[in-house]
Amino acid sequence: MAEQEKEAALPPKENFSEWYNDLLQVAEIMDVRYPVKGSYVWYPFGFSIRRNVYGIIRELLDKDHQETMFPLLIPENEFMKEAEHIKGFEDEVYWVLNGGTTPLDVKLALRPTSETAIYPMYRLWVRSHADLPLKLYQIVNTFRYETKHTRPLIRLREITSFKEAHTVHATWDEAAAQVDEAIRLYSEFYRRLAVPVLPSKRPNWDKFPGADYTVAVDALMPDGKTLQVGTAHHLGDNFAKTFDIKYEDVAGEQVYAHQTCYGVSERSIAALISIHGDDKGLIMPPEVAPVQAVIIPILFKKSEAVLAACNDVKETLEAAGVRVTIDDSDKRPGSKYYKWEMKGVPLRIEIGPRDLEKEAAMLVRRDTGEKEQVPISSIANEVIERFAVIQFSLLENAKENLKARIFDCNTVEEIKEKVSEGIAHVPWCGEEKCGLEMDEEVGAGILGIPTDQDDEGNYKCPMCGKDTSIRVYVAKTY
Numbered sequence: 001m002a003e004q005e006k007e008a009a010l011p012p013k014e015n016f017s018e019w020y021n022d023l024l025q026v027a028e029i030m031d032v033r034y035p036v037k038g039s040y041v042w043y044p045f046g047f048s049i050r051r052n053v054y055g056i057i058r059e060l061l062d063k064d065h066q067e068t069m070f071p072l073l074i075p076e077n078e079f080m081k082e083a084e085h086i087k088g089f090e091d092e093v094y095w096v097l098n099g100g101t102t103p104l105d106v107k108l109a110l111r112p113t114s115e116t117a118i119y120p121m122y123r124l125w126v127r128s129h130a131d132l133p134l135k136l137y138q139i140v141n142t143f144r145y146e147t148k149h150t151r152p153l154i155r156l157r158e159i160t161s162f163k164e165a166h167t168v169h170a171t172w173d174e175a176a177a178q179v180d181e182a183i184r185l186y187s188e189f190y191r192r193l194a195v196p197v198l199p200s201k202r203p204n205w206d207k208f209p210g211a212d213y214t215v216a217v218d219a220l221m222p223d224g225k226t227l228q229v230g231t232a233h234h235l236g237d238n239f240a241k242t243f244d245i246k247y248e249d250v251a252g253e254q255v256y257a258h259q260t261c262y263g264v265s266e267r268s269i270a271a272l273i274s275i276h277g278d279d280k281g282l283i284m285p286p287e288v289a290p291v292q293a294v295i296i297p298i299l300f301k302k303s304e305a306v307l308a309a310c311n312d313v314k315e316t317l318e319a320a321g322v323r324v325t326i327d328d329s330d331k332r333p334g335s336k337y338y339k340w341e342m343k344g345v346p347l348r349i350e351i352g353p354r355d356l357e358k359e360a361a362m363l364v365r366r367d368t369g370e371k372e373q374v375p376i377s378s379i380a381n382e383v384i385e386r387f388a389v390i391q392f393s394l395l396e397n398a399k400e401n402l403k404a405r406i407f408d409c410n411t412v413e414e415i416k417e418k419v420s421e422g423i424a425h426v427p428w429c430g431e432e433k434c435g436l437e438m439d440e441e442v443g444a445g446i447l448g449i450p451t452d453q454d455d456e457g458n459y460k461c462p463m464c465g466k467d468t469s470i471r472v473y474v475a476k477t478y
């Protein structure tokens with residue numbers, strides 16, 4: 001990649017939108033110059049973050065799911081089968097009309113999501129209760145003709161990293177348990193990225209097209225808006241009836257199956273970058289950092305000895321499983337620090353003649369800037385210990401920041417004021433009319449009813465004044 005000649009200055013993070021856009025380029029995450037709106041190009045560095053992040057979701061899913069891959073093209077007759085689903089996607093789906101110069105006799109949809117590609121095959125695969133539960137997932141690109149403002153990693157027209165799981169169960173309750181399990185798995189996935197998320201049950205008007213209900217996990221972005229970073233849907237037997245997915249139960253009866261589907265996308269990486277970064281650039285949690293440690297030789301006289309020591313340290317760390325590199329380019333140390341801080345490398349290791357005299361190395365944490373000299377003889381343990389400390393500290397800081405920006409509100413005025421900073425925790429009577437009116441009045445949406453806390457209290461709906469025992473999260477969203 002063309003090295004940044006002069007050091008491009010990053011706007012301060014408080015100008016979040018500019019900071020985010022510039023950082024994607026300067027840190028070489030995604031190149032937004034591709035000539036199709038809503039399609040972006042992964043730089044290799046960005047792609048290695050994606051590899052590490054999706055390695056975690058695969059690790060979690062592979063415990064009791066199987067990965068596979070279905071075709072991208074969906075014939076119109078299958079796509080148009082489930083009425084709710086069509087209504088929800090008809091404005092977003094791309095169609096292929098020709099093969100070369102030959103018009104196709106059946107229009108083909110580019111999958112916006114894969115229910116209508118997968119479920120005709122589930123109809124063939126699911127025969128008996130012994131085939132259940134069936135839990136498959138795929139990580140593919142999907143296409144949605146988004147009309148809202150497209151943004152790299154956040155709102156793409158070609159979603160490049162769409163992980164969608166589709167499960168089949170014998171009963172509604174088993175499918176409901178799977179939705180809970182999906183949200184637990186997503187919460188664990190985001191914990192590994194040091195990103196705290198809020199799980200909540202979406203209001204009916206905001207559920208997935210064709211679903212009985214939707215539970216989502218939201219992350220709070222630095223600008224006070226929330227980003228939906230994962231969703232799990234209970235599909236009831238709606239799609240089973242449409243696609244005739246039945247199994248023979250133990251009594252020999254033919255029974256419609258119950259299903260779920262749940263997905264995350266590269267928004268997971270958008271949240272990771274946005275929540276942990278600072279004015280100097282990325283701060284990568286060690287678990288997913290493409291480069292976990294960078295060794296900077298401080299070269300004056302005796303440089304062979306310094307370089308030899310740096311290579312020894314690199315080999316020792318590699319043997320301990322650390323993703324490490326030496327920056328022995330002829331740039332001055334300051335511009336090396338700048339480059340690797342921009343790329344969010346969790347630990348810098350400085351080794352110069354003075355360190356050598358003490359057979360030590362200087363460790364510098366990217367998240368706090370803390371410097372500490374450690375003996376080279378125990379460098380692997382020192383480095384790995386610090387990774388755990390950094391990982392924990394990034395998550396704790398993010399949790400505190402989230403907690404500090406959830407505000408209990410009881411009046412419309414309070415909600416209006418607080419949703420510009422973060423998330424309002426608001427009583428709601430549960431009526432759609434009040435929900436939509438609130439949305440209208442405060443310029444922010446109901447995220448949903450939190451699923452990770454039982455919050456039975458005596459409240460009054462701020463719109464109609466009715467007594468209610470439930471409170472919901474309300475926030476401006478991406």
Ligand SMILES: Nc1ncnc2c1ncn2[C@@H]1O[C@H](COS(=O)(=O)NC(=O)[C@@H](N)CS)[C@@H](O)[C@H]1O
Pocket residue numbers: 112113114115144146153154155156157159163164165208228229230231233261262263264265266267
């Ligand atoms: N245009 C988009 N760009 C990036 N990510 C998106 C986009 N649209 C949706 N997502 C992400 O993809 C997740 C799943 O999308 S979804 O529509 O909610 N659900 C489905 O498509 C279901 N079939 C489960 S996979 C969302 O929670 C959101 O995090």
Ligand SMILES: [Zn+2]
Pocket residue numbers: 428429430431434461462463464465466
């Ligand atoms: Zn009300």
